[in-house]
Amino acid sequence: MSVRQSYAAQFYSGNIEGYINEFLTGEEIYDFQYPVAGIVPHAGWFFSGKTAARVFDAFSKKYNDIKTIILLGTVHNIGMVGKHSIYGSGFWETPLGEIKVDQTLAEMLDSELGDLVEINNESHDWEHSIEVQLPFIKYMFPDTMIVPLAVIPSVSSKEVGRKIAGIITASGYSTFIVGTTDLTHYGSNYGFTPAGKGDDALNWMHRNDRSIIDLALNMNTDRIIDEAKEMRNACGSGALTATVSYAKEMGVEKGILLDYTTSHEVHPEGDFKMGVGYAGMIFPLKD
Numbered sequence: 001m002s003v004r005q006s007y008a009a010q011f012y013s014g015n016i017e018g019y020i021n022e023f024l025t026g027e028e029i030y031d032f033q034y035p036v037a038g039i040v041p042h043a044g045w046f047f048s049g050k051t052a053a054r055v056f057d058a059f060s061k062k063y064n065d066i067k068t069i070i071l072l073g074t075v076h077n078i079g080m081v082g083k084h085s086i087y088g089s090g091f092w093e094t095p096l097g098e099i100k101v102d103q104t105l106a107e108m109l110d111s112e113l114g115d116l117v118e119i120n121n122e123s124h125d126w127e128h129s130i131e132v133q134l135p136f137i138k139y140m141f142p143d144t145m146i147v148p149l150a151v152i153p154s155v156s157s158k159e160v161g162r163k164i165a166g167i168i169t170a171s172g173y174s175t176f177i178v179g180t181t182d183l184t185h186y187g188s189n190y191g192f193t194p195a196g197k198g199d200d201a202l203n204w205m206h207r208n209d210r211s212i213i214d215l216a217l218n219m220n221t222d223r224i225i226d227e228a229k230e231m232r233n234a235c236g237s238g239a240l241t242a243t244v245s246y247a248k249e250m251g252v253e254k255g256i257l258l259d260y261t262t263s264h265e266v267h268p269e270g271d272f273k274m275g276v277g278y279a280g281m282i283f284p285l286k287d
Contacts, residue, residue: 002121004124004125006094009095010044012095012135016139017096017139023050023054028058030058030062032287034284036176036177036252037246037283038179038280039179039255039281041279042130042133043132060140066176068144068173068174069147070109070178072177072243073129073149073180074180074235075123075152076127076128080123081152084149086119088101089103092148094134094138099144102145112167116159124148151238154225161248165247178243184205184209184231186274197273198272205275206262208231212237213260217254218255219248219255220244224237224240225241257281259280260277261277263275
């Protein structure tokens with residue numbers, strides 16, 4: 001079977017185990033049960049690794065054995081990906097060893113989701129948003145398989161999540177979903193400086209991020225994609241919508257924000273001029 005080679009190893013290169021152990025104290029207590037979905041960022045680990053690690057750690061503390069993790073990725077190259085795209089078979093390379101794609105579940109999703117998706121491995125070739133999550137999975141869930149699914153921001157994103165929930169419920173498959181998005185990209189490098197510079201601008205960015213975070217935590221799947229278009233506060237609004245839609249269909253009533261930060265606060269360089277927001281969210285069922 002084919003192996004999807006690393007494309008963005010510079011995002012997480014180095015002592016992987018050491019970094020993950022630094023991100024986590026080992027003492028995190030999560031006062032919820034039965035998480036069915038999560039949201040992680042996908043920047044370089046230096047900036048967003050701790051935020052992503054907390055989400056995967058929360059799952060690892062609640063599940064001793066999970067067969068497959070469905071990963072819903074951001075599509076940064078929208079013009080190159082015309083449809084929600086499943087990576088259907090083979091393996092993905094990580095620094096800790098290869099991770100197998102669950103071909104059985106991939107083909108089940110392809111069949112049951114019909115025209116909503118297609119199996120298209122090539123859609124994942126130049127995308128880093130799922131790849132940067134894989135070392136966490138290999139480290140915390142060493143025998144678990146994956147199904148990568150690139151989700152474009154469209155009106156059908158909500159339906160993708162809802163239908164996957166129905167498929168998983170009917171089949172009883174041992175899985176959970178992790179979707180990925182970064183938040184506001186603020187600064188002249190991104191062509192987005194609506195509040196200028198300095199503390200007022202950083203506070204504006206916090207509020208802008210909080211707006212879409214609250215939509216997700218409150219399960220408002222109808223507003224997320226439009227919000228992201230209007231306020232430019234999510235690059236993965238399709239994956240975010242599908243993840244929240246899945247959780248909502250599974251019975252989740254409200255999400256939990258585990259962590260929020262910005263690249264500026266992780267690594268400040270003088271007065272605030274630019275930054276990217278990162279959130280880690282979890283969506284648990286009621287006890």
